[in-house]
Amino acid sequence: MSALLDVRNLHTEFRTGAGVVRAVDGVSYTVDPGETVAIVGESGSGKSVGAMSILRLIPDPPGRITEGQILFAGRDLVGLSPDEMRKVRGGEIGMVFQEPMTSLNPVLTIGRQITETLEQHRGADRATADRRAVELLSLVGISDPERRLRQYPHQLSGGMRQRIMIAVALTCEPKLIIADEPTTALDVTIQAQILELMAELTRRLNVALVIITHNLGVVARYAQRVNVMYAGRLVESGPAAAVYGDPRHPYTMALLRSVPRLDKPRQARLDPVDGQPPDLMRLDGGCAFRPRCRFAIAVCATSRPALEPAGTAGHMSACFRRDEIAAAPVAA
Amino acid sequence: MYRYILNRLLLSIPTLIGAAALVFILMRMIPGDICVVRLGSGGSINPASVANCHAQLGLDRSLFLQFVDFIVGFAAGDFGTSMWSGKPVIQEIATRIPVSLEIALLATIVAVLIAIPLGTISALHQNSWLDHVVRTVAIAGIATPSFWLGIMSILMVLEVSHLVTGAPWMPPIDYVSLWDDPLRNLSIVILPAVTIGYRYSAVTMRMTRSAMLEVLREDYIRTARAKGLVEHLVVNRHALQNALLPVVTLIGIEFAFLIGGLVVTEQVFNLNGIGRLFVLAVQNQDYTLTQALVMLTVAIFVVTNLVVDVLYAWLDPRIRFG
Numbered sequence A: 001m002s003a004l005l006d007v008r009n010l011h012t013e014f015r016t017g018a019g020v021v022r023a024v025d026g027v028s029y030t031v032d033p034g035e036t037v038a039i040v041g042e043s044g045s046g047k048s049v050g051a052m053s054i055l056r057l058i059p060d061p062p063g064r065i066t067e068g069q070i071l072f073a074g075r076d077l078v079g080l081s082p083d084e085m086r087k088v089r090g091g092e093i094g095m096v097f098q099e100p101m102t103s104l105n106p107v108l109t110i111g112r113q114i115t116e117t118l119e120q121h122r123g124a125d126r127a128t129a130d131r132r133a134v135e136l137l138s139l140v141g142i143s144d145p146e147r148r149l150r151q152y153p154h155q156l157s158g159g160m161r162q163r164i165m166i167a168v169a170l171t172c173e174p175k176l177i178i179a180d181e182p183t184t185a186l187d188v189t190i191q192a193q194i195l196e197l198m199a200e201l202t203r204r205l206n207v208a209l210v211i212i213t214h215n216l217g218v219v220a221r222y223a224q225r226v227n228v229m230y231a232g233r234l235v236e237s238g239p240a241a242a243v244y245g246d247p248r249h250p251y252t253m254a255l256l257r258s259v260p261r262l263d264k265p266r267q268a269r270l271d272p273v274d275g276q277p278p279d280l281m282r283l284d285g286g287c288a289f290r291p292r293c294r295f296a297i298a299v300c301a302t303s304r305p306a307l308e309p310a311g312t313a314g315h316m317s318a319c320f321r322r323d324e325i326a327a328a329p330v331a332a
Numbered sequence B: 001m002y003r004y005i006l007n008r009l010l011l012s013i014p015t016l017i018g019a020a021a022l023v024f025i026l027m028r029m030i031p032g033d034i035c036v037v038r039l040g041s042g043g044s045i046n047p048a049s050v051a052n053c054h055a056q057l058g059l060d061r062s063l064f065l066q067f068v069d070f071i072v073g074f075a076a077g078d079f080g081t082s083m084w085s086g087k088p089v090i091q092e093i094a095t096r097i098p099v100s101l102e103i104a105l106l107a108t109i110v111a112v113l114i115a116i117p118l119g120t121i122s123a124l125h126q127n128s129w130l131d132h133v134v135r136t137v138a139i140a141g142i143a144t145p146s147f148w149l150g151i152m153s154i155l156m157v158l159e160v161s162h163l164v165t166g167a168p169w170m171p172p173i174d175y176v177s178l179w180d181d182p183l184r185n186l187s188i189v190i191l192p193a194v195t196i197g198y199r200y201s202a203v204t205m206r207m208t209r210s211a212m213l214e215v216l217r218e219d220y221i222r223t224a225r226a227k228g229l230v231e232h233l234v235v236n237r238h239a240l241q242n243a244l245l246p247v248v249t250l251i252g253i254e255f256a257f258l259i260g261g262l263v264v265t266e267q268v269f270n271l272n273g274i275g276r277l278f279v280l281a282v283q284n285q286d287y288t289l290t291q292a293l294v295m296l297t298v299a300i301f302v303v304t305n306l307v308v309d310v311l312y313a314w315l316d317p318r319i320r321f322g
Helices: A047-054 A082-088 A110-122 A126-139 A145-149 A158-170 A188-205 A240-245 A250-258 A298-302 B002-029 B034-039 B047-057 B063-075 B089-124 B129-143 B146-165 B182-216 B219-226 B231-261 B263-268 B274-283 B287-315
Strands: A005-016 A019-031 A036-040 A063-072 A093-096 A176-180 A208-213 A225-230 A233-239
Touching (some): A005 A047, A036 A047, A047 A063, A047 A208, A110 A158, A158 A176, A225 A240, A233 A240, A233 A250, B002 B063, B034 B047, B089 B182, B089 B231, B089 B287, B146 B263, B182 B263, B219 B231, B231 B274, B231 B287, B274 B287
Parallel strands (some): A036 A208, A036 A225
Antiparallel strands (some): A005 A063
């Protein structure tokens, strides 16, 4: 099966007054049709920029895709004209953002914000678009959809707004949805509902999902594949079971240790990842995780490890000691 | 909504009474006496005739009685007669208000037509040469006194018409109403309206630009782009309606100021408007006329603010349903 999305050696840079920031520095991964892929990393690891790059929503200036290809259904999105790109956005790829409170326009009705996408991409008339909007609201579990369509965002709760955002993303039956931290701004109970909803809908409608998160714990249950990002690069990638059960990068190990778990004794202390994410303008030739790594050796300071196979099939790690550390207990 | 409007109208009553008290007291604190102005230019003045004049104008009564008289008359729609001309105040104002109102309206139209598109374009192309040109024009508009611009525009019309037709042409100076002779009327008011509209548009343009810049950074604009909407929908439907809120407030305040605030411009263009009447009334210590004009201005401010609030509610559902 050929991949739906094939990101190859993507580089996205920001030119700032202080210098060039390589927010995404040579990232490659694929997403199969209907597959859910998680991209995990700390704030500033480049995961959101990478996702926004796919839709070319990075404000330029200062941001720019400097290298690489983004093959979506066989077409390279990087080379598309603005007009062709516009048709992909919302038409073939839907996007859900982090902040449901501010991602909807406060002065337009919910209905308008759904129907305008249909009118834009499908040339639907008002009545058809309205019918589809009612259908979509029912699909994302909003009761009394006819009434909700006439309401404004401020009349809805955060969870409901995120459901609306999902409905907006699904409007034109896209093949891929990119969700950038879709649950971060929500209450924990609502988070679970939204994730369930997204998992259920993507399965039912056979939509691929790229879900960006900083929370390894939440992703665990929903993604088939996990990509771990650090300082603009992928450091580990593989089937979710392999990444969780047999992590091969010290950063992933540290992230897994930092997830609070209900199955551990109450006295067990949280173990956060030591140190701070690196300054992307001051990266040297070595491994970017080195200063925070408890497995670092001399070679880590001089050259950067490439993403290479480790452990089971499809599992990759960018660590020189990818095979040695497998034996190290996760809770070390 | 109607309740809201009614509420606002009732709230304006204390404002009006406060303004009335203020102008009443201030006018009487200014040194000078209308009877002295009326009776004598130079030379000696007979105290008896001054007293006689005071009695005639009702100025010999206690301040309290004068104030009650003023308020009661105002409430009943009776503004009294001008102490200077002896004509009813209503008549004095009625002959001047059309020209002031017309210029204020036209200047507002000119300003909105220039400011909102240019401010939007400027924000969309921030820091481009286009943005710099627009901002320079705006700064010039704020820095240039309207009266100077007025004089220059009159001179330009004279020079250009002289060059083109061989004979200098000047707009007529005797005002006719728009309904009687639209062409003549417009040829009189268009220059002042554009002159004032330019400064007005400069202020509005800067406000539109900064409001747009702020709105364009909002998450919902990114959402609109992520939906693949064409740019004009992103700008007009999503950004502009949100950015217009502060702009509407500004337009309201400026509009209210234009009626009665155009003293110098009216002088330059030889227009017999409210601004000049105001200056005349204060100079002559014409209490009744000044009081009525102040009340008129306050009323215009109150009404304009109300219109702005209603527009706000129309633009922003959070206010409408809040």
